[in-house]
Amino acid sequence: MAPVVILNAPQLAENIGSVARVMANFGLADLRLVNPRDGWPQERAWALASGAEWPLNAAQVFDDVESAIADLQVVFATTARPRELQLPVLTPRAAAADLYAASARGERTGLLFGGERAGLETADIALCQAVVTIPIDPRFRSLNLGQAVAISAYEWRTTLQDAPPPVFRELSPPADGAAMMGLFEHFERELDAAGFFHPPDKRPSMVQNLRSALAKARMSEQEVRTFRGVVTALSKGRGRVLAKLAKQKAEEGEAG
């Protein structure tokens, strides 16, 4: 089960909407609001959610953090300010790993975020099992609420999937060594015919440099086929040009 997201005293409906949107992006759905400043529901939240309506439709409202976390077994509080508490301090990555492990044990977990202006009160953080702090640049610490949730939700998501989605893997498979060697030798054969390798004693190192320039492109099978077509086109083209020049010469000879 993905962690519950608890927003304590959120101020702007727009931020609640963008939290819902980014929760949906990363597979979270359970949103709880503690004392939203302007009441609940608020239309502007739905407007900002860009269609991610289910976390908003199902959002529960509570009077205090204590009630909002009453059924949860592990709750981490996100804050940018250190407190007088002796709680463990985790990065979002470490927190996600911990919550994932807790969730895998069947525990109900949550992530607590403070309001835009005031953040969390220490008394509420003291109800949590750990503090999460985002490794932000100390020169500019004002992180938007939606962005703070985004980072945590993204880190949660990477515990489930930290690879490009399968749809990105439908590429032509990478060429193997034999396919690359076929390209190299085709290429070098035509370059030999064109007199490219000069002086001849430099040929081995020139060949190596050409091969490594192509090797590091990590070509697909399709790309190897394309490049063999390119080599053929260029060399045949050259052949045609040579034939044309030879013909012109012959005609000039006749005319002369």
Added chain:
Amino acid sequence: MAPVVILNAPQLAENIGSVARVMANFGLADLRLVNPRDGWPQERAWALASGAEWPLNAAQVFDDVESAIADLQVVFATTARPRELQLPVLTPRAAAADLYAASARGERTGLLFGGERAGLETADIALCQAVVTIPIDPRFRSLNLGQAVAISAYEWRTTLQDAPPPVFRELSPPADGAAMMGLFEHFERELDAAGFFHPPDKRPSMVQNLRSALAKARMSEQEVRTFRGVVTALSKGRGRVLAKLAKQKAEEGEAG
């Protein structure tokens, strides 16, 4: 050097502002805009940046992606849609590691993002060395532009610092085994005096359970001192109650 952030055809000034804000959060500063829909500069961008003005003040505007990346040596394109291109597809984490390594070699790097509606055109992605895709929930793929930049900027930041900031480490040091044993024995001594361990043959397992309940709290030295105070207060309190009861009994005896 942190990567340059290039926004291709961004539509909303608000999003440009929130991109600037989150760039500042994670230590990025060089922002480039390719054909911003509503022109540049736009006041609303500054309003949304919450004081992160320097990326906006220094933002450069270009007519096309080609010009915007002309001085860069490695550029990765963020997209949620697979293309007919054979580029490597990286997660934001792998991309950050790659850009960090490139940057450490002195290369100038960039991250290219498409506009809110249309994303990137394949022709622009083809100018890049790799594609970055965020491991999003396929059921809700509409990621806000500011959030997409946030994830990438955060991942860049974690290559530099993936630990809580030093200011969070000024806690009381964790208690060592001797301190914990002092607490355990103090606690058990008073519980013995109070007749808590009953029946006596259960004492060893009861002691073990109490010890492990405290051990996993990973107490600090200060917390151990506090809990020893707690044990003393409770046992002295009990002593006072017992003394009071004894006194009452004696008085009743006198009265009787």
